Amino acid sequence: MKILLAEDDPSVQAIALLALTRVGKHEVRAVANGQEALEAVATETFDLILLDVMMPIMDGFEACRQLKSNTATKDMPVIFLTAKAQVYEVQHGISVGAVGYILKPFDPMTLHKQIEEVLKSHAQAA
């Protein structure tokens, strides 16, 4: 898969990149906030967008909302990768169009599997 990862914390970005490219064998482009994610999708197509929620400049919820309101990007599946575990935030994430959530801390050895499971359960529900 070709994945866009938006994560502002360099240490989390580094371990997620390793998990997705070396363990998961995916192609990944990493950016640092929601605005950069929107800029990336303007020139490239991705099979999946992984968004952190709390990011500077533009947070993940707003980026997801804009991705879903754009006909060119609305079909790219979005998964939030976030430490926010509260139910209302999960619901908010889904309401702006995400297919699911993966909570931090995550296990770098199984992150790719978690992604597969989220996408699979979303496909089954659709």
Place this chain on the structure above:
Amino acid sequence: MVIDELEQLKKEYAAELPQKLTHIHQAVDQVIQSLTHRRKVSWEALEGATHKLAGSSGTYGFKALSVIARYLEDLITENLIQSLGPQQAIAHLSRWYDTLSHEAHLAQAGSKSSKSSNSENKLASLKEHWASLETETTRRAA
């Protein structure tokens, strides 16, 4: 080997812990200064810093650090620590920071997963302290 690369990243993360701790210390100090001088307290920086540490440290295998950081993040997010009087809030923040700092030093010392540091006991002690402060605050209000 992926495992070796992960270990290397973990070592680098552990080496950055003092810097992360300094950032959190500054945020704690800012809150304490505002509480001390009865100024309006801005909790956002501390909430953001604990949020980041909780997410990143746990992902790198430092579970105890993650749990301790998440504990304060939750107290702030749920407006609980804000409900304490200034002195109690300062006491709890100071105790929390000491616990976090101790844990970070242990993690950095050996890049261990901090299982050996008795984190459950430390968290239990923080929660006990919190309960006593809450009881006192309730008693005073009554």
